[in-house]
Amino acid sequence: MKSKATSFDIAHQAGVSQSTVSRALRDSPLVNPETRERIKQIAKQLNYKVDKNASNLRSQHSDTLALLLFEDPTSDESQINPFFLSMLGSITRACKDNGYDLLVSFQRLEEDWHAEYEDTHKADGIILLGYGDYTDYKGKLDQLQENETRFVLWGASSDAQPGITIACDNFTGGYDVAKHLIQQGRKNIAFIGGASDRCPEFFDRYKGCCQAQQDAGIEVKQSLQVDAITTEQSGYAGALQLMAMQQSFDAIFCASDLIAVGAMKALRDKGVKIPEQVAVVGYDNIPLSEFTRPALTTVQQDTKLAGSMLVEALVALINNKPVSSQLLPAKLIVRQSSTN
Amino acid sequence: MKSKATSFDIAHQAGVSQSTVSRALRDSPLVNPETRERIKQIAKQLNYKVDKNASNLRSQHSDTLALLLFEDPTSDESQINPFFLSMLGSITRACKDNGYDLLVSFQRLEEDWHAEYEDTHKADGIILLGYGDYTDYKGKLDQLQENETRFVLWGASSDAQPGITIACDNFTGGYDVAKHLIQQGRKNIAFIGGASDRCPEFFDRYKGCCQAQQDAGIEVKQSLQVDAITTEQSGYAGALQLMAMQQSFDAIFCASDLIAVGAMKALRDKGVKIPEQVAVVGYDNIPLSEFTRPALTTVQQDTKLAGSMLVEALVALINNKPVSSQLLPAKLIVRQSSTN
DNA sequence: CTGAAAGCGCTTACAG
DNA sequence: CTGAAAGCGCTTACAG
Structure with missing residues (x-):
């Protein structure tokens, strides 16, 4: 050189x-x-x-943000949830628009990510984007908080959770899905996806779904909820599990598009017609949802807006400006998989 | 703090x-x-x-690699090619395995990316991952070379191009696709995707496809090649274009899965049966290819291996060790979209 | 508007 | 095996 x-x-x-x-x-x-x-x-x-190293060292900030994607240890190494990839894209762009560089890291829950980036001054703040079990990393969030690390979190609705959260309105999203299904004459709505505090996003979607049924005077059948993580494989297994039960259903609300894609495959393999016999709805509006057959009804989360809000919230935090958690609207996108 | x-x-x-x-x-x-x-x-x-800034400044290296994703300016802002995302995932992991951090940036061709990262000492080297028109950025590659910036490039087969390239064996991939289609009794193979030096990867796939036809004694119909960039929209348009021509075909080899997904949609919209009337084959084996209906025959590029080879080549370059360009094997994955 | 000087927090010859 | 000292290339009070 x-x-x-x-x-x-x-x-x-x-x-x-x-x-x-x-x-x-x-x-x-x-x-x-x-x-x-x-x-x-x-x-x-x-x-x-x-020389960035010299200027950062002297000025004590790096103009860099770190994005930590942490994932369910059970999920396949090589696959990344398309929804998170979409977020990655919008975050990358938002960083650029705000004059920040972006460090990206995939972390497994076991690792010592909480601190790595900001403490080493490689980044001024951290964006956390994860799926998997919330209870598992709650402790690390507390540690970040305690170290006064600046961070923002995607996706968990405002809980007893520390920190600033940007999330989608999962409850309303789930509500709208069920309302739509009911309008289409469906009466027995199954749900594939975790429904506990361990995965609050899915849980909120489920709660919204249940509320809509109650509001329509339909009794919620709790047995029609089966757990799944957000992979096709898990959705496939979930749908098989539903079909194996001696309980009929005419619609499946899947907690994510990936789950829905797997569920549709399982239904087809068993000769169940979509949407004639069973309507299927997903969540996320990943690119492929438009191209499944039938095209998948889903809920869109505005990833572009979400990315810029995450970045802007973090930048505000870094500059000691007031910031508050935000809930983004969810938008139902109706396609053939749920219409008669 | x-x-x-x-x-x-x-x-x-x-x-x-x-x-x-x-x-x-x-x-x-x-x-x-x-x-x-x-x-x-x-x-x-x-x-x-x-403190990384201090240690980097003193030791004059950052233990960080920069990944520059540059894209066709015509493609949709919010979408990222799933194949590149998959590469992003494997590169992120490979960096970690090699003890490097990863800076990620999306760049548009117009911008001044060639130099930003290494010259500022934010990264020790650059991985370039792009699609779009090769001739457009050839000049920037030359500049990188001249500045003695360490970089590796994905995807273009060994041309007069400067620098180290890790690529998939696109020619053989295309050859295997055509050979398979011919074995299935197809005689008129169309190709959707650019076929010129501006997109050498697609071009190599096309060349392999032509060679296989010649080897089987089939005359290549050049009119059955239509241009497309790697988006569903472009694939959709390409298939419509093919159908509008007064020339029959019984198979379409699409230069990427994204193109294939769009093409399948166009065929369906026109009432053409897949694979009975027209077989469809893609390239990349993106996650969704398994879940289209019919499931898409495609060619797998080993992104995990590719990611680690890119990182390892770049690390070798940084350490002044000998490095050479590499060609990775392509693997045909046969599914229902091309079998009788 | 400009300059001389200090110092950010490390790593690395150099000397012992 | 250990320590005192220099210095990586900047930014930023401080003085003029």
């Missing part, structure tokens, strides 16, 4: 002090416009870039 | 010099094992983490 130019080299060429170079390059109003232009000109010529 | 402990705090508590602390924490053999343990103990107690 050629040795890189430093601010001293520029100062020398420009005939000014190194401090002035530093100021000029950061557009400080303290420096004479002409001098500034001259300095910038030389910097460009020398292909000079500010 | 509480002010973080420094190596001096630890030195003070341990009754040694700061240099010794630094050595102990990096497991230098120069330090007495007992002293080392004591120091580590104290570091843990104080929740001490090495």
Whole structure:
């Protein structure tokens, strides 16, 4: 490697002090416009870039955010939930729009992620995006809080949980799904997905679903809820489990699109017609949901908005500005898998 | 924020010099094992983490790799090609396995990415993962080369292109697809995807496809090739275009799964039966390919292997070890969309 | 508007 | 095996 130019080299060429170079390059109003232009000109010529390590060390912030994706240890190594990937994309873009770099890391629950990034000054704050068992990482969240690490969390609705949360309105999303199914004449709605505090997002969707049934005067059949994590395999297994029970159902609300895709496959394998015999609805509106056959009715979470809200909330936190948790609207997208 | 402990705090508590602390924490053999343990103990107690900015500045490397995803400017902002996301996942993991952090950035071709990361010392090297028009960024690659930036590139087969490339054997992949289709009795194979030096990966797949036809004594109908970029929309349009031509075909080889998903939708919309009337084959084996209906025959690129090879090649480059471009095997995965 | 100087928190010759 | 000292390349009071 050629040795890189430093601010001293520029100062020398420009005939000014190194401090002035530093100021000029950061557009400080303290420096004479002409001098500034001259300095910038030389910097460009020398292909000079500010050394981030040095500037970060001195200024004690990195202008970098860390995104920690943590996942259910049981899920397949090579697959990433498309919904989270979509979030990753929007977060990457939002970081850029806000002038931050993004460090991305996948973490397993067992690991010592809580602290790694901010304590080492590699990042000014952390965005947590996860699935899996909430109870498992509650403790780590508390630790982050205690270390006064700046972080924002996606997805769990406002619980006794520490920190700022940006979430989708899962309850209303679930409510709208069930309301739609009932309008389509479905009376026995099954639910595939965890329904406990361990997975509060799914639980909220289920609660909304139950509420809509009650509001319509339909008795909720709790036996029609089977657990699943958000993979096709788990959805496939869940649907088989439902069909094996001696209880009829005419609709399945799946807690995620991935689960729905697996469930549809299981229904087909058993010769069950979708939507004639059983309507299927997912959640997330992942790209593939439009292309399943029949196309999957689902609930859209606005990942673009979510990404920018996460980043903006974290940036506000970093700048000691007031921030509050936010709930984003969910939008039902009706397709063929649930319409008669 | 509480002010973080420094190596001096630890030195003070341990009754040694700061240099010794630094050595102990990096497991230098120069330090007495007992002293080392004591120091580590104290570091843990104080929740001490090495300041990366300081250590990077001093040691002149960051132990960080930058991943630059650059994309076709025409493609939808919110969508990311699932194949690249899969690569992102495997690269993230490979970085971790090699002790590197990963900076991720999405770049548009117009931007000034060529230099940003390594010149600022934020990363020791760059992994480039892109789609879109190769001729457009050839110039930037040359610039990287000239600046002696360490980088590796995914996906373009060994051209006159500068730098180390890790790629899939697209020619053989395409060859195997056509061979399979011919074995299934198909005689008129259409191709949806660009076929020019502007997208060498697709082009190689097409070349392999043509070669297999020639080897089987089938005349290649060049008019059955229509351009497409790797989106469902583009695949949909491409299939419509094919059907509008007054030329019959009984198979479509799509240059990517995304294209294939769109093409299948177009065929269905026109009442064409898959695979009875037209067989469809994709490329990439994205997660959804298994769940389309019929399930999509495709070619698997081993993203896990690819990710680790990219990272390992780049790390070797950084350490001035010999590295060479590599071609990974492609594996045909036969499903219902192409079998009689 | 500009410069000389201190210092961010480490790593690494150098000396012992 | 250990310590005192220099220095990585910046930013930022401080003084003018």
